[in-house]
Amino acid sequence: MPESLPPFLIFYVVALLALPARGILRTVLMLSAPVLGAWCVWQTPEGSYGVLQVLQFELTLHRVDRLATLFGYLFNLAAFIAFVYALHVRDRVQQTASILYAGSALGAVYAGDLITLFVFWEMLALTSVFLVWARRTDRAYRSGMRYLIIQVLSGLLLLGGVIAYAADGNSLSFDYIGLEGFASWLILLAFGIKCAFPFMHNWLTDAYPESTPTGTVFLSAFTTKVAVYALARAFPGTELLVYVGATMATFPIFFAVIENDLRRVLAYSLINQVGFMVVGIGIGTALAINGAVSHAFNDVIFKGLLFMSMGAVLYRTGKINGSELGGLYKTMPKTTVLCIVGAASISAFPLFSGFVSKSMVMSAALANDFHIVWLLLLFASAGVFHHAGIKIPYFAFFAHDSGIRTQEAPTNMLVAMSLAAALCITIGVFPDFLYRLLPYDTGYNPYDATHVLAQTQLLFFSALAFVWLNLRGMYPPELPSTNLDADWLYRRLAPSVIGHTASMVARWDAGMRSSGRLVLVRAAQLVNRHHSPGGFLARTWSTGSAVFWVVAILAVYLLLFAVGDGMALR
């Protein structure tokens, strides 16, 4: 039964088959996986397939419902675009890791139970870290190590949570969990790490910009969106998430404004966008959930497009810092235009994809009386336009001319970017294509005069602020720098605390050892002095002196006796 074929299996098999392949065969094989995968998604009606009995557990490898189908299409689509983008790469490690990684994301989406979810949760970590290491620099190696540790930690928390959850007598099927009891907190924390909740977000801003030009495109598509999917399934309507999401939407934009590495700017803006999704899941109404998952759908495509355009810049110039770039529109005009389409989409300009999904979350926030959150999201919307919509294209392609003269991105990259850009505009103009796939039917229409005018005003006057600050010379210049973030806690504070404690213990230990050794040495010296040849106790005594000492001892004895006796008499 081909329709019950779990999509992850297609990718895993293709990864194996493509290993020895080269040339056209390799291209066909790689692109066949997402095409076949999408066909499977289209063919498979709702239901549970691939049910296995392992020990006393019933595992469901392939559970299909509306939510899973939406993400199924999304991940196949994202994989297809990213494979096209990476076709020029001749690196078996990256090739295999990226196919397995995309397959694992699909595995997690179709997991019908928490154990299967855990397995693919860990597979996501294990396969994606090779995309970071594939850069083959010392920095990338260290960064990948930190990434792997944090991702595996998330997996362990999930496993612990699942065990505790089962021990409480709950079913292991991967459905609504809700925030009740210790086990659910563990599971939420595991999801939260992968979702880049505040203070758990630095694995993303640390590792993504260290990956290869093509690797980052894959990374940006899957891990966080699997986490959003898991949250949408297990914790919809959890109010805490509204505030967590609002924090995620706002704080990264400050870091994005002062960050120099343009792919790190995008990593911060990724957290900002995921923040909108988390708010939507937290609100939990039909409109909000629709907004969250459709925004995830759009974000994968427009954020992928932005990462692709920056990847093309890095690939062609070998540079990615805003301080070293500028004026590239002269030699990479097509990439420039495609990047601007991505920038307009992430900024949620009317007629671009971000607008039709983000506005749902905003409307839901207002409709459910989260007024402060709504204001924060509005600020975040203006901010994302500022740092991702303007800063990225401006500093890479315009600004001051860096004097770099390069050439246009390779054809396969341009094709992949054009596909993504076409999707951004199509979904923006005809949102019904996307709305039809959403879990709920809400009859929402983003294109009324109120929304369009409000959003356009907000964006144009944000742009006016940029222009004004620039003309006044108040806009912070791009500077080569590292900005401290929460990772300072584990990259600077913890090692130095551990280092200090260890060195204190070592010093104390060394002190004890050396004083002990000194006592022993002194004692040995003493014994040695008295017993060695010529020592006091080893001397041969003359009879005269021996008699003298005997008399002396007797005299002392007598004296003591006399004193003791006298005391007794008194």
Add this chain to the structure above:
Amino acid sequence: MKDEKTYFFDRPENVARLLRVFYGVCIILAVLDFVIHRHVYHAWENLWLFYPIYGFVGCVLLVLVAKWMRTFLMRDESYYEDLERARTDSSGDSRDA
């Protein structure tokens, strides 16, 4: 640089033209606020020019606060690498000793 073709934004008058168009659109959008009737969900939306002002002020504040954050968050580009190097060097030394 041999390639000295003049590109679009190399001419200041083109930049000025673009900015004039941009300012024009901003003014039109501000005027539309008084023309188009909108459905209001939040009391603040009734304020005149709420969205334009919120966007402009929000972004200016964003940039100024971010700039101020640089004063205590900014470190050298190789900050963490230097730390890591210092750490490996010192542990190397203690092993040698």
